[in-house]
């Protein structure tokens with residue numbers, strides 16, 4: 280802050296003084312201003328330092344371009360500046376579907392490349408180049424490579440070294456304020472690697488060409504020469520980015536150095552899969568792309584579909600890696616809503632379970648509305664870790680119909696309100712480029728709700744316990760807020776007029792990490808309620824498509840223990856709203 284004093288000396292005997300207060304801004308990069316702290320515009324022709332009249336300074340926010348360089352935006356390529364003037368270029372890869380493996384008749388193909396359809400539901404970034412020695416040294420402070428050169432790919436790095444690099448890079452970028460908690464650097468999965476390598480091609484090489492003759496499989500291959508360093512055009516590694524890039528701007532996916540992948544080289548399925556990760560228990564990880572090496576690598580090993588494997592501690596002068604930037608944490612996702620509020624979504628694998636209650640379940644309706652039957656859910660989906668809170672509801676819709684408390688579940692929402700929330704959230708997330716392809720926010724079906732609630736259990740409660748009493752019991756107290764622990768009764772023995780729901784996430788979660796599936800607020804489901812389940816063999820992806828009431832699940836803070844069981848079903852007209860009713864959002868395959 281600078282105080283600029285301007286003395287104006289008059290001709291008169293008495294001197295006068297005129298002054299103005301100004302804010303002095305000394306900055307690096309480019310100066311931006313904003314009226315709301317969200318939308319920024321460049322201050323054209325700003326001097327440095329820049330003086331702002333104090334009245335303007337009260338109304339405006341200022342920042343420099345450096346500060347605007349916030350966490351990466353899905354859809355945009357970016358360069359992140361490492362130390363010592365070294366950049367790391369990352370290319371955005373759109374989510375999509377491709378054929379992984381080699382088509383029939385591809386010359387040089389191996390038996391472990393069974394062609395199958397893969398869908399990657401989330402976009403990610405992939406390094407434009409193999410990690411160079413300059414980049415590796417900027418992050419790790421050392422360079423283990425055999426062939427030395429700042430722009431050469433780093434080699435002699437094990438899978439463990441590559442993972443340590445990713446971990447340290449993530450920590451450094453977070454410390455620099457360039458990476459939000461929602462993303463992390465890691466290695467690409469084999470599927471992410473091959474999808475990006477192919478960039479839409481279905482041929483052996485990503486320039487749209489193949490190995491053309493039998494001789495080329497183990498000999499000179501002119502088509503490969505255009506895009507990669509391999510045994511017949513090199514004796515050692517070459518600086519990153521000298522050969523032709525693929526259609527998505529990625530270099531050296533073929534040859535130069537082999538690239539470590541995150542996952543194991545497990546057998547491919549024949550059916551279509553979503554977001555596959557090679558599984559197993561061994562200490563080996565997949566290697567992709569082939570290398571310059573004369574003794575270990577032929578043209579066939581540099582194909583888009585070619586697969587190798589190496590132990591996690593193995594090093595060699597032709598093994599390097601390329602980094603990926605992906606969403607944090609397996610498949611569970613953290614959605615940043617407005618105003619610093621996040622939404623936690625838990626991935627639920629597809630599977631089969633027994634829906635309903637056994638006939639002898641205490642407090643159950645196994646003879647009628649809860650008849651036990653097998654249900655198969657063919658597709659995975661995400662479900663909210665918690666009931667939607669008032670803070671979340673307000674961040675998305677701008678309103679809060681409940682009695683106040685940011686971390687309390689939203690209540691007094693009709694089925695229509697809950698669906699409107701889902702639709703709006705879908706639009707916001709799609710615009711932000713964060714919506715997994717083929718998925719949208721919606722309410723869970725009754726089957727999706729009960730499957731997720733049970734998390735593998737077959738008991739009345741998702742803790743693996745049955746009720747010792749229909750009305751009041753310690754088993755219910757462990758997992759949820761219900762009539763006998765919520766503070767339902769006031770001192771006069773009447774129920775509380777403003778409700779006694781509790782902040783979400785205080786009781787014990789189920790095995791899949793979901794909270795408050797029992798009690799607190801009852802949760803709207805997508806389905807129309809039908810008194811009896813449709814029972815003709817195994818039900819596949821069931822949903823109630825006609826009726827006059829919508830399903831409510833899980834019971835509430837005003838319910839008796841039996842009304843909070845996993846199998847318990849309730850219903851109301853869709854316009855019904857009350858202080859015991861809320862919802863939990865699903866991110867499910869579009870119908």
Ligand SMILES: [Ca+2]
Pocket residue numbers: 409531532533534535536537538568569
């Ligand atoms: Ca390579």
Ligand SMILES: [Ca+2]
Pocket residue numbers: 666795796797798799800801802833834
């Ligand atoms: Ca609940």
